[in-house]
Amino acid sequence: MIRAGLIGLGKMGISHQAILRVHPHVQLMGVCDSSQYVRDVLGKYTPTPTYGDYRRLIDECQLDCVVIATPSRFHGEMVKYALERGLHVFCEKPFCLDIQEGQRLVEIATAGKLVNQVGYHYRHIETFLEAKRLLDAQVLGEIHHVRAEAYGPVVLRPAGSTWRSSKEQGGGCLYDYASHAIDLVNFLVGAPVRISGAMLNSIFSKTVEDEVYASMHFANGATGQIAANWSDESHRKMSTRISVWGSNGRMTIERQECQIYLRRAVESPVALPRGWTIRYATDLAQPVWYYLRGEEYSNQIDHFVRCIETRADDNICSFKSALETDKVLELVLQAAQSGSAAVQSPAGPRKRTTRYGGLFRFANRTES
Amino acid sequence: MHRLLFGDNQFFGVNHMSEEKARAQAMRFQHTDAIMEVLDAAYAEGIKVFMCTTHDRVAEICDHVRANPQKYAQLEFYPCMPYAHKYANGVTEHGVVEALRRFLPEDGAVSALFKGGMAVATKDVEGIAQLLIDAEMKMFAGLKTPVIFLQNVVTDLLLGLGFKEAFRIFADHVQKKYSAEPGFITMNMPMLLDVLEELGIDNPIICSNINKIGFRMCGGMETYERIIATRRFRPIAMSVLASGAIAPAEAIEYVARQPAIRSIVFGASSRGNIQQIRKLVEASSVVR
Numbered sequence: 258m259i260r261a262g263l264i265g266l267g268k269m270g271i272s273h274q275a276i277l278r279v280h281p282h283v284q285l286m287g288v289c290d291s292s293q294y295v296r297d298v299l300g301k302y303t304p305t306p307t308y309g310d311y312r313r314l315i316d317e318c319q320l321d322c323v324v325i326a327t328p329s330r331f332h333g334e335m336v337k338y339a340l341e342r343g344l345h346v347f348c349e350k351p352f353c354l355d356i357q358e359g360q361r362l363v364e365i366a367t368a369g370k371l372v373n374q375v376g377y378h379y380r381h382i383e384t385f386l387e388a389k390r391l392l393d394a395q396v397l398g399e400i401h402h403v404r405a406e407a408y409g410p411v412v413l414r415p416a417g418s419t420w421r422s423s424k425e426q427g428g429g430c431l432y433d434y435a436s437h438a439i440d441l442v443n444f445l446v447g448a449p450v451r452i453s454g455a456m457l458n459s460i461f462s463k464t465v466e467d468e469v470y471a472s473m474h475f476a477n478g479a480t481g482q483i484a485a486n487w488s489d490e491s492h493r494k495m496s497t498r499i500s501v502w503g504s505n506g507r508m509t510i511e512r513q514e515c516q517i518y519l520r521r522a523v524e525s526p527v528a529l530p531r532g533w534t535i536r537y538a539t540d541l542a543q544p545v546w547y548y549l550r551g552e553e554y555s556n557q558i559d560h561f562v563r564c565i566e567t568r569a570d571d572n573i574c575s576f577k578s579a580l581e582t583d584k585v586l587e588l589v590l591q592a593a594q595s596g597s598a599a600v601q602s603p604a605g606p607r608k609r610t611t612r613y614g615g616l617f618r619f620a621n622r623t624e625s
Numbered sequence: 626m627h628r629l630l631f632g633d634n635q636f637f638g639v640n641h642m643s644e645e646k647a648r649a650q651a652m653r654f655q656h657t658d659a660i661m662e663v664l665d666a667a668y669a670e671g672i673k674v675f676m677c678t679t680h681d682r683v684a685e686i687c688d689h690v691r692a693n694p695q696k697y698a699q700l701e702f703y704p705c706m707p708y709a710h711k712y713a714n715g716v717t718e719h720g721v722v723e724a725l726r727r728f729l730p731e732d733g734a735v736s737a738l739f740k741g742g743m744a745v746a747t748k749d750v751e752g753i754a755q756l757l758i759d760a761e762m763k764m765f766a767g768l769k770t771p772v773i774f775l776q777n778v779v780t781d782l783l784l785g786l787g788f789k790e791a792f793r794i795f796a797d798h799v800q801k802k803y804s805a806e807p808g809f810i811t812m813n814m815p816m817l818l819d820v821l822e823e824l825g826i827d828n829p830i831i832c833s834n835i836n837k838i839g840f841r842m843c844g845g846m847e848t849y850e851r852i853i854a855t856r857r858f859r860p861i862a863m864s865v866l867a868s869g870a871i872a873p874a875e876a877i878e879y880v881a882r883q884p885a886i887r888s889i890v891f892g893a894s895s896r897g898n899i900q901q902i903r904k905l906v907e908a909s910s911v912v913r
Contacts, residue, residue: 268713271782271786272782274785274786275781275782275784275785275786276785278785278786278787279784279785279816292722294722294748295722297748298748298750299786301748301750302750302788302790302791303786303787303788304787305786305787410710419719493637493638493639493647493651493710494710496644498644511644512644513640513641513642513643513644514642514643514644537642537643537870538641538642539641539642539838539840539867539868539870540838540870542840542841544839544841544842544843544844544845544846545843546843546844547781547785547813547816547843548781548812548813548841548843549778549781549782549785549812550778552841
């Protein structure tokens with residue numbers, strides 16, 4: 258059995274508590290939150306011991322791993338504490354608001370050969386995994402444009418008093434919503450190297466943005482757009498959509514379905530016909546051992562557990578990948594100030610070998 | 626319990642297969658008249674139970690039914706509470722404790738407010754739960770609600786946390802205050818049944834996904850089939866069509882061949898579709 262601890266009992270934390278407690282290979286040793294109230298209620302009615310100080314939880318419970326679901330500003334300190342004591346760490350998103358700190362955490366985890374994962378749960382949704390398989394098989398040919406959208410009803414009034422309404426604590430639509438869309442872009446086609454035209458607008462919030470728009474530029478010349486708005490109640494819950502256009506067609510991916518349109522049929526490594534193919538979550542989803550709100554929440558914890566058991570270092574959502582996402586978030590913030598922001602050393606999504614490739618690269622260089 | 630129960634997902638933009646379809650339905654049913662038209666069609670087809678969430682808009686349906694008592698003399702509601710997004714969004718916006726305060730009733734009744742404040746302050750979970758249930762039940766005042774369900778997000782969260790006491794609190798309160806039977810919606814039927822048995826909740830009503838493709842049947846299809854055939858509880862099948870992934874005839878045939886399944890809850894947007902399901906269920910029941 259893997260001995261696990263959990264820090265932070267907000268919405269995500271409580272959901273993790275339930276998932277961890279009933280995982281057949283996990284023994285949940287203790288949970289920690291700064292709220293006495295939450296501790297008292299959970300302590301009284303659930304079988305899991307509660308702690309007010311995360312250091313005590315880590316020091317006293319002989320843990321193998323810890324799940325950290327506190328507001329983002331605490332991630333750096335807590336992740337470091339756990340890693341230095343040899344624990345495998347699962348941390349909620351966004352990973353770490355300070356890129357240098359995030360980099361150090363990646364290094365500590367790697368040096369200690371510790372499993373490390375961040376809670377970008379969309380990477381564990383079957384439709385996005387299916388899209389990843391198909392894109393890796395290059396069914397769309399050369400990708401030239403990506404659109405990443407996330408809409409939902411979080412802030413619908415000029416109110417709010419939690420950490421989500423504080424930029425310093427990791428609040429705002431960029432960290433909360435756009436981060437998922439950007440992480441999916443990174444996952445599916447690779448990270449952009451430059452961001453331009455970033456707009457962070459407030460609709461209701463006083464101190465953070467409620468909507469985010471930006472253009473993405475990839476090393477190979479491909480382009481993309483980000484649109485996120487967490488003040489859109491025309492969506493019942495968060496709705497995330499990625500659209501990808503390539504030389505052989507397009508693909509639109511949402512939680513429920515992956516729609517593919519191909520100009521020409523492809524034979525290998527996967528066979529897909531010309532025209533429309535729809536893959537549905539109802540067909541793709543595999544039953545999990547315990548379900549709460551979506552298979553992906555169970556799947557991501559199970560992935561973490563399996564990586565610990567097998568000492569695998571190919572985590573689908575590692576600190577390293579989440580740091581890449583943090584870097585793009587940082588570029589969006591910079592671009593909102595200065596018009597455009599690029600990474601130091603471009604790392605492209607996939608090779609673009611068409612005759613236009615050189616032209617795109619040249620155009621890209623002159624722009625930046 | 627009735628054999629066929631009419632669900633409400635289609636009215637509120639829930640579809641597990643397509644967001645576009647969900648949005649089209651949300652548009653079509655944005656006015657209560659459009660919902661009533663479909664409910665009337667179901668009623669005319671002999672389906673006398675509306676199993677619905679405590680969505681704000683259900684209150685409008687309740688008003689309409691109360692205003693036409695003769696027309697809906699036989700209509701029963703099976704409320705499913707709470708409408709979880711309301712609470713989840715509240716927690717996101719205000720944090721756990723403040724959200725709790727906000728959701729407790731505060732209109733007029735000073736005693737309820739006082740009781741709520743005290744319950745929150747003293748961590749009286751039973752008191753808080755009772756007030757929340759009462760707040761959700763308010764829209765059904767004067768209507769028949771013989772079975773009251775705990776919605777799956779809450780059931781499954783409590784189940785995962787090991788917060789077993791809450792099931793007992795829920796069951797006791799709906800029995801005592803509303804003379805209703807408690808029901809539990811879950812995506813984790815085998816795990817839940819064990820816990821309800823342990824709590825001594827006899828022959829519980831459990832509504833879970835039961836469909837031919839094993840969609841969201843945690844623990845696996847074989848386990849579900851075995852438990853349904855051998856254990857004492859009243860299973861209700863939902864997501865029988867898996868949001869349209871299974872053809873109706875095939876979907877109903879799968880459920881009908883398991884005689885222990887008491888009821889089927891399904892959603893449809895047209896009289897034709899309602900009729901089709903009713904006929905399939907009737908035909909399969911005759912064979913059985």
